[in-house]
Amino acid sequence: MTGKFGDYQLHELLNSGGMTEIWSATDARGRLVALRRLQTGSLRGSAPKLFKHGREVLEKLARHPHIAGMLDHGKVDGIPFMALELIRGANLRQWTLREDSIIDENVSDVIVGMADALDHLHSHGWMHLDVKPENVMVDLRGHTYLIDFDTARKIPRKPKEFDVASGTPAYMPPEQLLGRPLDHRADIYAFGVTVFELLTRRKPFEGDRPDLTRQNQLNERFPVPNASQFNPAVPARLNAILRSCLEYQAEKRYPNMTVLNAQLHTVLGVENVRDKAR
Numbered sequence: 330m331t332g333k334f335g336d337y338q339l340h341e342l343l344n345s346g347g348m349t350e351i352w353s354a355t356d357a358r359g360r361l362v363a364l365r366r367l368q369t370g371s372l373r374g375s376a377p378k379l380f381k382h383g384r385e386v387l388e389k390l391a392r393h394p395h396i397a398g399m400l401d402h403g404k405v406d407g408i409p410f411m412a413l414e415l416i417r418g419a420n421l422r423q424w425t426l427r428e429d430s431i432i433d434e435n436v437s438d439v440i441v442g443m444a445d446a447l448d449h450l451h452s453h454g455w456m457h458l459d460v461k462p463e464n465v466m467v468d469l470r471g472h473t474y475l476i477d478f479d480t481a482r483k484i485p486r487k488p489k490e491f492d493v494a495s496g497t498p499a500y501m502p503p504e505q506l507l508g509r510p511l512d513h514r515a516d517i518y519a520f521g522v523t524v525f526e527l528l529t530r531r532k533p534f535e536g537d538r539p540d541l542t543r544q545n546q547l548n549e550r551f552p553v554p555n556a557s558q559f560n561p562a563v564p565a566r567l568n569a570i571l572r573s574c575l576e577y578q579a580e581k582r583y584p585n586m587t588v589l590n591a592q593l594h595t596v597l598g599v600e601n602v603r604d605k606a607r
């Protein structure tokens with residue numbers, strides 16, 4: 330339903346999922362924004378708490394060029410909403426299904442943009458826990474944004490058990506699938522799956538059949554393929570980076586996003602925004 334929502338004029342329903350809907354809208358000052366609100370069917374149960382949590386995480390984060398910023402938040406007729414910077418484009422899943430050349434033309438920037446955003450999030454003490462193509466947006470200029478902080482948790486001092494009900498199994502490391510203690514290295518694994526898929530259009534643990542993904546993820550001896558096996562343009566050093574992200578044991582992955590991010594910038598030849606800021 331288009332029309333008014335508090336001070337906002339709603340235009341087009343951009344996306345809707347399990348509990349939220351995202352509209353393009355104009356605010357009282359005439360700015361075009363993305364209005365993310367809870368669906369009326371999700372005003373009870375755990376959804377409002379999750380939504381509020383995602384909003385609070387975003388509020389605490391310093392602004393970052395690769396994170397869609399929040400402009401406003403509140404409630405209209407009991408429906409919580411947040412107004413976000415409107416990204417004119419699509420999420421990574423939608424882009425790859427469209428087979429639009431914009432993604433391939435900007436693939437290095439997309440990868441380091443995601444890494445920069447995660448590095449920023451982790452350095453603020455949060456892990457995302459739902460890194461996947463649907464939670465990464467790319468605008469029409471090829472600029473990348475990380476979104477959706479509803480499942481974010483504080484990075485524990487040492488790996489800890491979390492009851493994370495949401496999340497998407499194909500992007501979860503074995504420790505998360507098994508309900509074992511985890512930390513920020515779960516995001517490093519999910520980042521590895523997302524980048525592998527971006528480069529090859531398939532998941533690293535699919536093996537012969539997509540329905541074997543979970544079984545392969547949980548098999549410590551599963552031979553993780555090189556991304557270059559499916560996309561010859563992937564350089565050997567990027568293969569190696571992804572294999573490290575996708576290690577079965579968290580101890581064998583990159584210790585943190587900053588180290589991984591720095592290596593990605595070097596290998597992909599993209600200037601580090603951290604350095605630019607200095």
Ligand SMILES: Nc1ncnc2c1ncn2[C@@H]1O[C@H](COP(=O)(O)OP(=O)(O)OP(=O)(O)O)[C@@H](O)[C@H]1O
Binds near residue numbers: 351397413416
């Ligand atoms: N700032 C934005 N600008 C434009 N589109 C957006 C923006 N934020 C989100 N979207 C679109 O809405 C989709 C869902 O956003 P988001 O991940 O924040 O919601 P969600 O909580 O995952 O939804 P649900 O849990 O209901 O599935 C994104 O994949 C994207 O297509």
Ligand SMILES: [Mg+2]
Binds near residue numbers: 464
């Ligand atoms: Mg989402």
